Amino acid sequence: MPDAHDDSPFIRTCRGETAEHTPVWFMRQAGRSLPEYRAVRGTGSILEAIAQPELACEITLQPVRRYGVDAAILYSDIVTPVHAIGFGVDIAPGVGPVVEQPFRDRRDLDRLRPLEPDVDTPYVIETVRALVRELPIPLIAFAGAPFTVASYLIEGRPTRTWVTTKALMHTDERLWFDLMDRLADLAIASLRSQVAAGASAVQLFDSWAGALTPSDYERFVLPASTKVLTAAAELGVPRIHFGVSTGELLGLMAGAGAEVVGVDWRTPLDVARTRVPDGTVLQGNLDPAIVATGWEATEPAVLDVLRRGGGTRHVFNLGHGVLPETDPATLERVVELVHAHRSDPIDATAEDQ
Ligand code: CP3
Numbered sequence: 001m002p003d004a005h006d007d008s009p010f011i012r013t014c015r016g017e018t019a020e021h022t023p024v025w026f027m028r029q030a031g032r033s034l035p036e037y038r039a040v041r042g043t044g045s046i047l048e049a050i051a052q053p054e055l056a057c058e059i060t061l062q063p064v065r066r067y068g069v070d071a072a073i074l075y076s077d078i079v080t081p082v083h084a085i086g087f088g089v090d091i092a093p094g095v096g097p098v099v100e101q102p103f104r105d106r107r108d109l110d111r112l113r114p115l116e117p118d119v120d121t122p123y124v125i126e127t128v129r130a131l132v133r134e135l136p137i138p139l140i141a142f143a144g145a146p147f148t149v150a151s152y153l154i155e156g157r158p159t160r161t162w163v164t165t166k167a168l169m170h171t172d173e174r175l176w177f178d179l180m181d182r183l184a185d186l187a188i189a190s191l192r193s194q195v196a197a198g199a200s201a202v203q204l205f206d207s208w209a210g211a212l213t214p215s216d217y218e219r220f221v222l223p224a225s226t227k228v229l230t231a232a233a234e235l236g237v238p239r240i241h242f243g244v245s246t247g248e249l250l251g252l253m254a255g256a257g258a259e260v261v262g263v264d265w266r267t268p269l270d271v272a273r274t275r276v277p278d279g280t281v282l283q284g285n286l287d288p289a290i291v292a293t294g295w296e297a298t299e300p301a302v303l304d305v306l307r308r309g310g311g312t313r314h315v316f317n318l319g320h321g322v323l324p325e326t327d328p329a330t331l332e333r334v335v336e337l338v339h340a341h342r343s344d345p346i347d348a349t350a351e352d353q
Contacts, residue, residue, distance in 0.1 A: 003237070005138040005200045010070040013315055014201060014238035014260050014281055022306065022314055023070035024338040025140070026331060027242075028321030029063035030075050034328055036062050046091045047083055050076050053126040060131055060139075066328060067335045071138050071201070072131065074194065076124060078144025078205055079152060081186045084120040087111050087153065095158065102156035102164075106175055112182040117193030124190075125197045132198030140240070141194030145206030146183035146224040148243075153179075162211045169220050180224035188231040195235040202232050203240040204258065207320075210245025217249050222256060229257035240283055244320050250275040265290075265319030269308040283315040286334070292323045295330050302334055306341050 005011050009019035031037055037059060041049060050056055059075040079097045083089045088100035088111075103111075117125060131139050151165045152158070159165070169176045191202050206225060209217060225241070232239050241253050242262030254261050254276040261280055263272045265287035272282055290301045305316065316338045322331065 003138075003200050008070065008138055008200075010138050010315065011200060011238060013313070014240070016259065016279060016281055016313055018312065021339045022309065022311070022316050022341060024316035024335055025069040025071040025073065026063070026067075026318050026322050027073070029067065029069060029073065029331070030059050031322060032324035033322050033326040033331075034062055034066070036066075046077060046093075047080070050080060051123045053123050053130055056123070056127040057130045057134070060127070061134065064135065064137065067332055068339075069137070069335060071140050072135055073140045073203070074124075074128060074131070074142065074199070076127075076142070078142070078149060078207075080121060080124065081115050081143070081190045082112070082149060082153065082183075085111075085113055085115055085186070089152070092157075097152040097158070099153055099156045103150070103153040103168075103179065106178075109175075109178055109182060112179075112186070115186050115189040117189055121190070121193070125193055128194050128197035128199055138200035139198065140201045140203055141191055141199035142203040142205055143187035143190045143228070144183075145204050145209070145221075145228065145243075146180045146187065147212075147221040148206050148208045149183050149187075150179055151208050151211075162208070166216075169216070176220060177223075180221070181227075184224040184227045187228045191228070191232050192235065195232075195237055199237070201238045201240065202235070203242055203262075204228055204232075206241070206243040206246075206253075209243035209249060209253070210247075210264075212249070214248055214252060218252050222252055225253075226256045233257060240315075242283065247272075247275075254280050260315060262317070263319065269305065269314065270310070273310070279313075281313045281315060282309065283317050285317070285319040288318045288320055288323050288326070291318065291330055291334065292326045294327060295333055298330055298334065299337065302337050303341075306338065 010023040012019040013023050056075045064072050079089045092098045154165045239258035240260040241258035244264045247267035260283050263284035265285050286305050291298050
């Protein structure tokens with residue numbers, strides 16, 4: 001079915017088509033860097049805010065109004081589905097996802113029943129429907145990839161070493177793959193419901209995949225992410241596959257099926273290009289910490305990303321999420337600069353500027 005945003009710069013670029021300018025959006029564009037977010041967010045768990053469609057809709061729209069970005073991303077979280085089916089996950093402010101009873105053995109699989117989006121996450125569907133009515137630009141739906149969600153369920157809180165996760169992976173392979181499979185099904189059901197409600201693209205967040213060696217990633221993680229992205233292909237919308245510190249995994253990640261592969265700031269886009277098949281669209285990869293320092297260092301960094309991005313098959317973004325201490329005025333200028341940039345000199349002279 002044709003989507004109202006098929007001709008937008010973001011969707012065209014995701015599909016490998018030419019666009020009038022390089023599209024730009026920011027991971028975590030909604031959130032604590034915005035005073036209007038802090039004003040409406042309240043003090044409860046972010047999961048309570050996500051469950052209020054009117055509030056979630058407003059928070060999603062805030063950065064769209066302020067920045068003139070080319071895509072909106074649903075205000076939700078990667079743990080929303082596991083929370084909704086009662087696994088006992090919350091998000092502690094300043095910490096991240098915390099789990100009352102972490103995943104330990106085979107009996108814990110029973111705590112991961114299938115997601116019924118209409119019943120378990122009706123608020124997500126309602127928020128997406130309301131947003132699609134309001135938005136002049138495409139809405140990106142998302143899900144957490146099986147590995148990144150598993151790492152929270154197993155560790156019980158954010159980790160720097162992933163020791164417990166790697167222990168399960170390497171000591172009980174059958175349980176590991178059963179867990180990956182359950183989490184893949186949750187991601188698929190969630191993405192399906194968001195696209196059915198009108199979202200125009202999907203992003204699979206495997207934020208912590210870079211913790212793995214390429215061989216462990218290929219053996220223990222790639223099959224489940226491929227399952228999610230293959231099922232998402234049937235939804236007919238562009239798919240983005242993102243992780244952090246994944247320089248050594250980009251080729252494998254590109255093989256999971258998505259049209260677009262996210263790159264963090266550690267790998268220059270021209271180098272990333274050599275690691276993925278021809279035709280792959282890259283998303284990224286301005287260093288979010290540079291943006292948080294202010295405009296002076298950000299301006300040349302934006303130009304460098306644009307140059308290395310090559311002017312086509314490039315969705316401009318940060319290499320990871322906006323840091324809370326970022327001045328929104330800097331991001332506003334990033335959008336202006338990306339939109340004004342023309343890689344084709346003929347276009348540049350045709351423009352009266
Ligand atoms: O603007 C957007 O990008 C959309 C919203 C979004 C949030 N979480 C809102 C949020 C998205 C796409 C996510 C996904 C998510 N959540 C990921 C993958 C992306 C990434 O950053 O790698 C991960 C790893 C999580 C887990 C998570 N949720 C963490 C680590 C935290 C930070 C905890 C903190 O308080 O510092 C959260 C909470 C969270 N999710 C916030 C936001 C805006 C901030 C907390 C709040 O406002 O209460």
